[in-house]
Amino acid sequence: xxxxxxxxxxxxxxxxxxxxxxxxxxxxxxxxxxxxxxxxxxxxxxxxxxxxxxxxxxxxxxxxxxxxxxxxxxxxxxxxxxxxxxxxxxxxxxxxxxxxxxxxxxxxxxxxxxxxxxxxxxxxxxxxxxxxxxxxxxxxxxxxxxxxxxxxxxxxxxxxxxxxxxxxxxxxxxxxxxxxxxxxxxxxxxxxxxxxxxxxxxxxxxxxxxxxxxxxxxxxxxxxxxxxxxxxxxxxxxxxxxxxxxxxxxxxxxxxxxxxxxxxxxxxxxxxxxxxxxxxxxxxxxxxxxxxxxxxxxxxxxxxxxxxxxxxxxxxxxxxxxxxxxxxxxxxxxxxxxxxxxxxxxxxxxxxxxxxxxxxxxxxxxxxxxxxxxxxxxxxxxxxxxxxxxxxxxxxxxxxxxxxxxxxxxxxxxxxxxxxxxxxxxxxxxxxxxxxxxxxxxxxxxxxxxxxxxxxxxxxxxxxxxxxxxxxxxxxxxxxxxxxxxxxxxxxxxxx
Amino acid sequence: xxxxxxxxxxxxxxxxxxxxxxxxxxxxxxxxxxxxxxxxxxxxxxxxxxxxxxxxxxxxxxxxxxxxxxxxxxxxxxxxxxxxxxxxxxxxxxxxxxxxxxxxxxxxxxxxxxxxxxxxxxxxxxxxxxxxxxxxxxxxxxxxxxxxxxxxxxxxxxxxxxxxxxxxxxxxxxxxxxxxxxxxxxxxxxxxxxxxxxxxx
Numbered sequence: 001x002x003x004x005x006x007x008x009x010x011x012x013x014x015x016x017x018x019x020x021x022x023x024x025x026x027x028x029x030x031x032x033x034x035x036x037x038x039x040x041x042x043x044x045x046x047x048x049x050x051x052x053x054x055x056x057x058x059x060x061x062x063x064x065x066x067x068x069x070x071x072x073x074x075x076x077x078x079x080x081x082x083x084x085x086x087x088x089x090x091x092x093x094x095x096x097x098x099x100x101x102x103x104x105x106x107x108x109x110x111x112x113x114x115x116x117x118x119x120x121x122x123x124x125x126x127x128x129x130x131x132x133x134x135x136x137x138x139x140x141x142x143x144x145x146x147x148x149x150x151x152x153x154x155x156x157x158x159x160x161x162x163x164x165x166x167x168x169x170x171x172x173x174x175x176x177x178x179x180x181x182x183x184x185x186x187x188x189x190x191x192x193x194x195x196x197x198x199x200x201x202x203x204x205x206x207x208x209x210x211x212x213x214x215x216x217x218x219x220x221x222x223x224x225x226x227x228x229x230x231x232x233x234x235x236x237x238x239x240x241x242x243x244x245x246x247x248x249x250x251x252x253x254x255x256x257x258x259x260x261x262x263x264x265x266x267x268x269x270x271x272x273x274x275x276x277x278x279x280x281x282x283x284x285x286x287x288x289x290x291x292x293x294x295x296x297x298x299x300x301x302x303x304x305x306x307x308x309x310x311x312x313x314x315x316x317x318x319x320x321x322x323x324x325x326x327x328x329x330x331x332x333x334x335x336x337x338x339x340x341x342x343x344x345x346x347x348x349x350x351x352x353x354x355x356x357x358x359x360x361x362x363x364x365x366x367x368x369x370x371x372x373x374x375x376x377x378x379x380x381x382x383x384x385x386x387x388x389x390x391x392x393x394x395x396x397x398x399x400x401x402x403x404x405x406x407x408x409x410x411x412x413x414x415x416x417x418x419x420x421x422x423x424x425x426x427x428x429x430x431x432x433x434x435x436x437x438x439x440x441x442x443x444x445x446x447x448x449x450x451x452x453x454x455x456x457x458x459x460x461x462x463x464x465x466x467x468x469x470x471x472x473x474x475x476x477x478x479x480x481x482x483x484x485x486x487x488x489x490x491x492x493x494x495x496x
Numbered sequence: 497x498x499x500x501x502x503x504x505x506x507x508x509x510x511x512x513x514x515x516x517x518x519x520x521x522x523x524x525x526x527x528x529x530x531x532x533x534x535x536x537x538x539x540x541x542x543x544x545x546x547x548x549x550x551x552x553x554x555x556x557x558x559x560x561x562x563x564x565x566x567x568x569x570x571x572x573x574x575x576x577x578x579x580x581x582x583x584x585x586x587x588x589x590x591x592x593x594x595x596x597x598x599x600x601x602x603x604x605x606x607x608x609x610x611x612x613x614x615x616x617x618x619x620x621x622x623x624x625x626x627x628x629x630x631x632x633x634x635x636x637x638x639x640x641x642x643x644x645x646x647x648x649x650x651x652x653x654x655x656x657x658x659x660x661x662x663x664x665x666x667x668x669x670x671x672x673x674x675x676x677x678x679x680x681x682x683x684x685x686x687x688x689x690x691x692x693x694x695x696x697x
Contacts, residue, residue, distance in 0.1 A: 021678045021685045026668060028659040030678050032685045034692065042578065044532035053672065079672070083686075094530060108530040115532050149691060159577040159601055173601055175579035177608030178671070185675035187682060190604075191659050223517055224571035224597055257571065259600050284695040291690050323517045323574075343618070347516055440576070442526045461521045461575060468525070468544035 008298030010195045011151075011264055012230045015170045015295065019153045021187055028189045034152035035169075036087045036182045037138050038125070040094055040112040041442065042157030046179035047119040051078040053184070081123040083186040088147060089120050090128040092137045093442045097405050097432035100130040109443065123183075136408020136434045139163040139376035143247065144410050146276025149288070150265035151295035155182050160376045160458065162253040165262030166246035167269055168295060170230070172260055193259045194228055194304035199235035202312035207493035209386070210245035211378060211456070211476040213237060214252040215317040215327050216309060223325040226258030229305070232297065233263050237311035243272040244382045251377045252458050255324040264296035316492055318363050319460045319474040321351030326460075327474070330491045333360050354462060355471050356450075364489050366473070370453040371402045371429075371484035372465075373477050375439040378456035379407030381414045383477040387456075388423045390481035390495060396428035397487030403445055404429050405437040429484065441466025454483040502667040503610050506592035506638045508564030510628040510647075513554040518568065519575035520602065524584045526576075537580055538587025555588065559632040567625050568595040570618070573602025582606045592638050594645060594654065596621050607660045610669045612640060614654040623649060640665055 021030040081087060094109035104110040113129075120127035128134040134141060139160050142148040150168035154161060159173035178188060200213055218225075231253050238246065246263050253261025270289050273279040280288040315329035326348070328334060336359035337348045352359060357366065373379075373387045384406065396402055404424050406412040412434050415421060421431040438445040439457035446466025447453055453465055453472050460472035473489065482492040528540045546553040554560055566585065572595045573581060582605050585593075593606065593613045606613045616624065627649050628634065637646040640661055644651045663669045675682075686692045 018689060019685065021681050024659075024668075024674060025666065026659040026662040028663070030675055030682075032682060032689070034689065041529050045534055045579075048533065049672075079676075082682075086692075106530070112530065112532060152691060157577060159575065161577075173577040175577050175582075175601060175605035175608065177579060178604065181608075181671045181675055184672050185678065185682065186686070187675045187678060189663075189671040189675060191657060223574060224599070227571070227597060227600060254601075255575075257574065257599060280691075280695045283697070287695045287697065288691070291695070323519075350515070440521070440526045442529055459519070459521070459575060461519045463525055463544045464521050466526070468548060 007302045008300035010232060010297040010301045010303065011168055011262060011295055012170060012193070012195050012232070015151055015153060016192055018151070024189055026189070028191050031153060031188050031190050033155045033182050033186055033188055034086065035142070035147055035154045036186070037142055037154065037156040037161070038087060038089045038179065039138050039158065040091050040116040042176050042179055043119065044112065044115045045176045046157070046183055049180040050081070050183055053079045079184040081125065081183045084124040086186065087125045087183070088128070089116060089125055090135055090138050090141055091116060091130065093436045093440065095130065095435040096443050097403070097435050097437045097445055100433050102130070106444070133409055136410065137376045137379060137436055139251065140379060140407035140411065143167065143243070144276070144408060146273055146279030149273065149279065150269060150292040155188060159254045160251050162258070162261045163247050163251040163376055165250040165253065165260055166243055168262055168265035168292065170260055170262060173254060193230040195232055196226070196229045196305040196307065197232045197234060197303040199306070199308040200233065200237035200311045201235050201308055202237060202310050203240070204237055204311050204314060205493070207478065207496055208314050208316055209476040209478065210241060210248035212314050212317040213311065214249045215319065215324065215474065216314050218252065218256040218325045219317070219327045220309065221256055221307070223255060223323045224257040226253065226256040229258050231256065231258040231261040232303070233261060235308070238263055239266070242382060243268060244380045247380065248377055252324065255458055265292045316476060316479050318479065318489060319472070320355060320357055320363055321348065322354055322460055322462050324458065324460060324474060326351050328363055330364060330479070330489070333362055334358065336360055364491060366489045367452070368400060368454045368473070368483050368488060369451040370447060371400055371480050372438040372453055372455040372457060373480050374403065374405030374407065374437050375457040376407065377458040378477050379405060379411065381411050383456065384411070384415050384420050385418070387477040387481040388420045390478050390485070390492060391427040391429055392423050393495060394427065394485035396484050400484050400487055402429045402484055403432060403438050405432045406434045408434050427485070438465055440464060454480045454489065456480050501610060503612060503664040503669065504639070504641055506565060506612060507635060508591070509560070509562060509632060509634070510565045510567050510636050511554050511560035511563035511590070512567045512625045512629050514569060514625065516570040517574055518572050520573055520578050520581035521575055523573065523581040524578065529578060529580050534580065534583040534587070537584045541584040541588040562589065564589060564591045565636050565638060566590045566593050567621070567628060568593060570596040572598050574599035577601045579605045582609055582611060586611060594621070594624070594638065603660070607663055607669055608671060610664065612638065612656065612664055614638065614645070614656045616652060616654055620652050624652065
């Protein structure tokens, strides 16, 4: 029994305290990072900064992490990577999804890939490249390889690092200077966020998915509502979710402005991890489970804020605007600027003008030009299964371009084993190679002109999908598959 | 930029960029991330927004040419973690940002580059934006030590999380050296974590 006055602690507080190296003079915490994931976009400048950090800037003399020529690899100057054993790399953003054959068709993309290969080789970092059989979107492969584990701190130069919170890890998206910091020190300088507990009560209706839950949360709390907070998701709807569904929820924490998002580890988490390549094996796994259980928030944990949503009332959700918070239930009309608080009016007006959508009209019936199924939000095997279940009910509408992109080579193999590519192809969908694809258009998969895309990705920002005037409607994989078949937005509940 | 550099104040003219939730895809479109250095990225700051605005974008407004302080709205820099966004704005010429609020990763990237992001309540921010719009030639003085911004309006109190403010004031914003000074305590923390030890018995 707890002594009086001792309050329960959240997972965030426990993990934070365990990883605290020291308090910095600035008042921030020097936080040890248990797992560092890197990719080709945000790491080359960080490795270059390590190289340039020769001589004086290289830290206290004689310390094994610093100093010119200090490393066993015999670097002539600069800092070496402090924990290559806790650093893993893949290539995802720039990889084409028609063919991964080298050299890549885009010379700039090939150069970025070569830089990553060289940097990993030079510093002894494991690289899951196109030929490895393990390549994929960094937030898909971390969990599927068992690298992502409860109670860890995780950092990656990518905002969707929050995905890994699904396992009860505290996972931060960071920029390139911070990638450099983690490479050199395996630490970050950070301020501890507050914790908001978000309970999703009840039970989801058929046709309503994890994607709808997180879009509804962001709609309710806003795209900046999470600033200063970690989001802890829980309640019956979250408890009932698979780890893949939980990843979809945590993935978009960043779209709600939160520094990270997580879900307490439970039996489903342990079952997912058992037997994975980098998970503890044998008796070590049993010891790990004991530790992981203790990392979860205490039942009487105290939170800085709490909110609750009724999962039973959620409908399939679709964005109509240019931020992920601008969404409606599929059975609701597109809002009018007059419906929203005065200081949000300009944002809605800008969104409707850019999207060329009319207030008061239903979102259903909106014609689409492109359908994209994939990304770190919805590119896992369960997402492809749900999309395929809808795809087999019809064929792609004339004139609709489609992209079905597995999140990793492992997802691709599993989908092939289940016959999903054949289902998609028979329905007229384009089945492709793994990568980030049309989520952000750093590869050849892009919108053209004013095209409107039904997308399972995470951002509907202006220009996000590669055309400055291209338009994006975010929704679940089943909703995208249904829209592809009908040629316009439909309520997937009426199709199933 | 050297890690010795204390960032105590930023002086110069302002540039008024209105609008909320301006994301980093807009600040620097993804196609300009196909690079292995940040060289030249400043020329592409807000490229697609500027093309669509056909010269009517704040960054193309001759009244704001040469400004060093960018005035922005709410949740500026949301979305992608790309440091290419503050790198592009810094290389364009901005040395500080004043807004209603900033997305956290953008804020962290700016601190790591020695660039202050400070906030004003919306009404105060609107007053300052209106004043700079009316007289773009006026000199703004952002003073982190006193926590103020001074303009024709007089002095307004700005806010910034204390840890980041102290990093800038003390010249400790280049975190690598600060973190390296953790020395053996880093290894001690690592060795105390069961998962780093492989959950050995």
